[in-house]
Amino acid sequence: MIGKIHLSSSKHHCFILVATDYFTKWVEAKPYKSIDQNKVISFIEDLIHRFSIRQTITVNNGIVFEGGLVRTFAEVLWAYRTSKRSSTGVTPFALLYGHNVVFPVEINIKSLRVKAQDYFDKKQYGQSICMELEDIDEARMLAINKMLIQKRKAARCYNKRVHH
Template identity: 40%
Template sequence: MEVTNRTLLKIIKAKLNDAKGTWLEELPNVLWAYRTTTRTPTGETPFRLTYGTEAVIPVEVGTTSIRREMFHEESNDDQLHVNLDCLDEVREKASDKMTKYQQKMAEYYNKRVKLRRLDIGDLVLCKVTPATRDSTQGKLGPT
């Protein structure tokens, strides 16, 4: 949730760099952009994982595209039902992709970690916070 909020704030700041106060009008566009952008870990859009089909972006509505030319209203409902039936498989594949992505990121991180052995009696630096500070040591105690 925090990552989502941070991403949305970054998009809002980028879109509204100059226009101060129009963020409310721009918020639906930002949310639409976020929901219809493919995520790297899953390879899917949040919209597809929720509704089982890809969203038609507003630009496609006004222009002719293969997607619009091939649209047949009577077969569309059947196709939407098929997409909903396959939604569990799409979510499982996305979950598998996310697991592989997380493993790959962990391997990348672990390659760069330097192993450091500590023996009993070795001095280590400990961070002292106000909650862990010994109040009997006064001003000259560790900080």
């Protein structure tokens, strides 16, 4: 939980509940005017209904921020979810949904990726989505391997400094 934010938003939100999936780095966040146990439970239940039951839920009290609330809260989350993470080499969006996001600008200018989909009939489009979902496990395994390699490198670097 992020709160209490002393300079609340124009809608008087001064608390933010935040959840991050440890593996995909997907972030969910919701602002509140006030917070109580029922709102926290509802927030977690919503996550469970949308993303299934996680192996663990880690909870902490968060950090209390002094200062203004980000006005473009949804845009910040969108930017985070659609930006590659150095730890995995892919976006949280791709790890969650199995493909890269199609940005609105790509639809407006009819990018090559969008044009290619225009020629799909329902069956081809469905097959394309299924193929992406079949490949998601492989993409997730590659992301895990990349994270493990980075952790080993960080450990070696740390151990060199500690042991010398």
